[in-house]
Amino acid sequence: MSNTIVSPLLKHPQKLKREFYTRPVLSVAKELLGKIIVKNEVLVSSLENTLIPAVNDNPFTWLSGKIVEVEAYNGSIDEAAHTFSGMTKRNEIMFSEGGYLYVYFTYGAHFCSNIVTGRKGEGTAVLLRAVEPLDGINQMAINRYGRDLKNDKEKLNLTNGPGKLCKAFCINRNHYGVDLTGDEIFILDQPVLDKKDIEITKRIGITRSVDLPWRFYIKNNPWVSRK
DNA sequence: ATCAAGATTACCT
DNA sequence: GGTAATCTTGATA
Numbered sequence: 001m002s003n004t005i006v007s008p009l010l011k012h013p014q015k016l017k018r019e020f021y022t023r024p025v026l027s028v029a030k031e032l033l034g035k036i037i038v039k040n041e042v043l044v045s046s047l048e049n050t051l052i053p054a055v056n057d058n059p060f061t062w063l064s065g066k067i068v069e070v071e072a073y074n075g076s077i078d079e080a081a082h083t084f085s086g087m088t089k090r091n092e093i094m095f096s097e098g099g100y101l102y103v104y105f106t107y108g109a110h111f112c113s114n115i116v117t118g119r120k121g122e123g124t125a126v127l128l129r130a131v132e133p134l135d136g137i138n139q140m141a142i143n144r145y146g147r148d149l150k151n152d153k154e155k156l157n158l159t160n161g162p163g164k165l166c167k168a169f170c171i172n173r174n175h176y177g178v179d180l181t182g183d184e185i186f187i188l189d190q191p192v193l194d195k196k197d198i199e200i201t202k203r204i205g206i207t208r209s210v211d212l213p214w215r216f217y218i219k220n221n222p223w224v225s226r227k
Numbered sequence: 228a229t230c231a232a233g234a235t236t237a238c239c240t
Numbered sequence: 241g242g243t244a245a246t247c248t249t250g251a252t253a
Contacts, residue, residue: 085250085251088249088250089249089250090248090249090250104248104249105247105248105249106247106248106249107245107246107247107248108245108246108247108248109245109246109247
């Protein structure tokens with residue numbers, strides 16, 4: 001059974017194919033802005049913040065969001081990339097060809113998700129730093145706060161950071177290596193944004209290769225993590 | 228075996 | 241704007 005989703009918010013959604021991801025990381029990073037990430041959930045009950053495999057009718061729901069902020073990482077020239085010092089068990093998936101999800105755990109508390117890019121062996125990926133929530137906002141609130149949203153401030157705080165969006169989308173170590181050309185997590189194509197709508201800055205929260213201008217975000221989008 | 232650092236967040240003043 | 245929390249990972253012995 002196909003899980004392909006057609007949100008009312010999208011006119012002609014199309015899942016990005018392998019060829020989109022296997023290109024150089026900087027091109028993929030810029031073009032990911034404005035595209036829609038979708039995660040299917042199998043939901044029976046939203047009580048107690050649990051997602052349980054469905055048994056009966058109408059179990060499917062999904063979460064989606066517009067990608068509004070990303071950072072590029074390239075292990076061959078970038079000391080901040082997890083792949084800079086070679087392959088380990090943790091970064092193994094980042095050395096595969098593009099189109100897989102690299103999820104890592106950090107600061108003892110947070111998951112961060114990356115889109116692997118390029119050719120096999122390159123060690124490049126795009127960190128998802130912020131999305132604008134579209135479908136499943138109620139479920140995202142449950143995932144983040146364990147209850148419904150109280151106000152607009154909480155809505156902005158749902159997904160305006162790499163750890164926050166993983167919590168909202170319930171992305172964790174179980175999603176390490178997920179194939180983005182499959183049906184569990186994927187990205188829907190949208191028109192490439194105009195250059196004038198994209199801001200380019202240095203990356204956030206790193207201590208090495210700090211001057212590379214590899215952070216990209218949509219100008220004036222309220223979900224961008226930081227100006 | 229031990230240890231330091233971390234692609235962050237929430238909460239404080 | 242400053243910082244504690246928290247634990248996995250990778251490096252070194």
